[in-house]
Amino acid sequence: MSDTTYGTLLDRPRDEALGAFEIRFVPLDFVVHWRRCGLTADYLGAAMAYAFERREAAAAVLSTVINELVENAVKFSDDKRTEARVSVVHDGDVLCVEAVNLTDAKRAGELHAFAREFEHADPEAMFLERVARTTRPGESASGIGLLVLKKDYDATIGIRVRPVEGGRSEVTVQAVLTSEQVEAR
Amino acid sequence: MKLSLRIAATRAEALRCQYLIAQIYNEEYEVLFSDDRYDLTAKIEPWPHRYLMGIIDGELACASGLYLRDTYVERFGDVREGDVRALVAEAGAGDRYGASPCREITKVVVHKRWRGRGLGRAILAAAHTVAFLEQQATAPPLVVFCAKLSIVRNLWDAIGVRSRTIKPFPFYKVHELYRTDADPMESRLVIPALDIPPRWYDLAVPGEYPLETLGGRR
Numbered sequence: 001m002s003d004t005t006y007g008t009l010l011d012r013p014r015d016e017a018l019g020a021f022e023i024r025f026v027p028l029d030f031v032v033h034w035r036r037c038g039l040t041a042d043y044l045g046a047a048m049a050y051a052f053e054r055r056e057a058a059a060a061v062l063s064t065v066i067n068e069l070v071e072n073a074v075k076f077s078d079d080k081r082t083e084a085r086v087s088v089v090h091d092g093d094v095l096c097v098e099a100v101n102l103t104d105a106k107r108a109g110e111l112h113a114f115a116r117e118f119e120h121a122d123p124e125a126m127f128l129e130r131v132a133r134t135t136r137p138g139e140s141a142s143g144i145g146l147l148v149l150k151k152d153y154d155a156t157i158g159i160r161v162r163p164v165e166g167g168r169s170e171v172t173v174q175a176v177l178t179s180e181q182v183e184a185r
Numbered sequence: 186m187k188l189s190l191r192i193a194a195t196r197a198e199a200l201r202c203q204y205l206i207a208q209i210y211n212e213e214y215e216v217l218f219s220d221d222r223y224d225l226t227a228k229i230e231p232w233p234h235r236y237l238m239g240i241i242d243g244e245l246a247c248a249s250g251l252y253l254r255d256t257y258v259e260r261f262g263d264v265r266e267g268d269v270r271a272l273v274a275e276a277g278a279g280d281r282y283g284a285s286p287c288r289e290i291t292k293v294v295v296h297k298r299w300r301g302r303g304l305g306r307a308i309l310a311a312a313h314t315v316a317f318l319e320q321q322a323t324a325p326p327l328v329v330f331c332a333k334l335s336i337v338r339n340l341w342d343a344i345g346v347r348s349r350t351i352k353p354f355p356f357y358k359v360h361e362l363y364r365t366d367a368d369p370m371e372s373r374l375v376i377p378a379l380d381i382p383p384r385w386y387d388l389a390v391p392g393e394y395p396l397e398t399l400g401g402r403r
Contacts, residue, residue: 032200032207034219034229080211134226137361 002163006115009158009174010096014089019051022087027073027101028080037074040086041067048088048095054183061182062088062095065155065175068145069099072173075142076111078104095182097175108161108169114143115159123151149175186241188304188399190311191391192320193236202236202248209294214362225261225357233291237317237390239308246299249312250292253321257289258329258372262354269327269374272349278376281325288318288326293340307399310344313381316390328375333368341373344400347380348373 014020021044030036045062052058066088073084084101103111117126127147133139149155158174193199203218210216210230217229233250240246258264273282290312295304311317318328331354332340341348354360354370364370377386388394 028204028208028211031211031217032203034217035221075215075217080208134358137356137358 003160004112005158005160006119007158008156009160009172010094010176012089012091012096016091017089018092019048019090020087021047022085024083024085026081027077027084030070030074031080037070038063038067040070041065044086044088048090051090052179052183057185058182061153061177061185062097065097065149065153065177068149069097069173069175072142072145073099073101073171076103076107076171077101078107078168090179093179095177095179097177098172100170100172102164102168103171105167105169108163108171110142111159111161111171115161118143118146118150118157118159123147127151146173146175153177154181186302186396187393188246188307188396189238189240189391189393190308191238191240192317193238198238199236201245202238202250203232205245205248205296206250206292206294209297210292214359216359223260225359228359230359231255231257231260233289235317235320237308237312239304239311241299245296247295247304247308248292249290249294249308249317251312251317252289252291254286254288256287256329257291258331258351258354259287261357262331262352262372264329264351264372268351269329272351272374273327273376276349276376276379278379281378282327282376285324285327286322287329288322290318290328290330302396303400304396305340306344307396309340310346310385310399311388311390313344313346313375313377313385314388314390315386316388318377325377328377328381329372330375331370331372333364333370335368337371337373341375344385345382346375346385348375349380350374 041063044066045059048062049055049059070086077084082102086099089096130144146157150157156176160172162170164170193202207218215228218232219229220232223231234253235251237249273279293309351372351374354372
């Protein structure tokens with residue numbers, strides 16, 4: 001099977017970046033203390049916010065975006081002891097947050113279904129439909145966070161599912177914001 | 186096969202219990218844990234305050250948690266002090282337990298590698314010892330827990346610990362992969378002096394025991 005990409009994934013060289021951070025982590029550490037997701041996002045957001053004039057606003061936006069991708073990477077890692085990673089790369093014009101984790105065939109299938117709908121749906125309508133699902137036992141409501149990033153932050157979301165050995169998949173989720181969007185709030 | 190029982194006494198031991206519990210609860214029920222943020226709709230649960238370790242050949246094979254205060258059934262199960270006191274009075278134990286605090290046995294887990302040997306019953310029996318339940322207590326505490334009814338039958342009833350229904354446990358998103366309509370959850374009360382067999386209540390912890398003496402299999 002080949003890679004499947006939904007939306008657009010940026011592939012900019014890091015050696016030209018005007019700021020780049022990457023954190024590798026074991027998802028189980030974040031399951032044990034969920035607040036670590038927020039702390040990681042706060043740290044990366046605050047560190048990257050130095051590149052912006054409206055630093056507090058940038059830190060808040062970046063923290064929200066990074067937190068969503070970190071939480072997703074933790075929740076959808078199939079083996080919680082297999083390392084995942086999150087990176088933030090800023091090239092001056094745009095800022096790219098990227099999370100990468102491994103997952104199993106079941107979760108990959110669910111992600112394909114979500115991403116196909118996400119790519120073309122009205123984010124507001126899809127958001128409301130997903131929120132309604134949270135009240136129904138046994139129904140997955142995953143993806144709400146990515147919908148919020150798309151509808152409230154105008155983030156450009158890209159998703160890639162790449163089959164790897166053992167029937168598993170490497171999942172890459174990117175959220176890209178322009179520098180203006182980072183400081184807009 | 187012998188099971189070594191001891192209360193987690195160091196940060197390393199408590200963390201080993203947390204990691205075992207987190208791995209199992211997340212894999213089976215998608216539960217996440219936190220010390221400072223609880224949200225049962227988001228499947229984020231509070232950590233217990235103390236842990237009991239069941240060790241085989243140096244490996245943590247099973248564990249149980251204990252809330253010393255702020256129990257889950259009180260915080261999330263809509264159980265009021267009056268509900269508990271009424272059951273205690275009805276059982277004729279008001280004199281002994283009139284002002285006793287509630288503690289809660291929770292997060293009983295068995296490592297996947299060690300399942301099928303009765304370790305769930307063994308670690309649960311050991312969780313009903315004075316040593317585990319009454320640590321740092323100023324008065325003998327009452328014991329509460331919440332579980333689905335099949336677990337009550339297969340664990341509590343099976344080891345001979347009587348439990349009394351306090352009330353049905355409300356539905357939360359965090360339990361959607363655990364409970365079903367046909368197998369609902371309840372909050373339950375155990376009055377130690379009346380409901381816990383002495384062979385468990387007085388069992389010495391720390392200690393090492395043949396598994397079959399704790400209700401497990403050889």
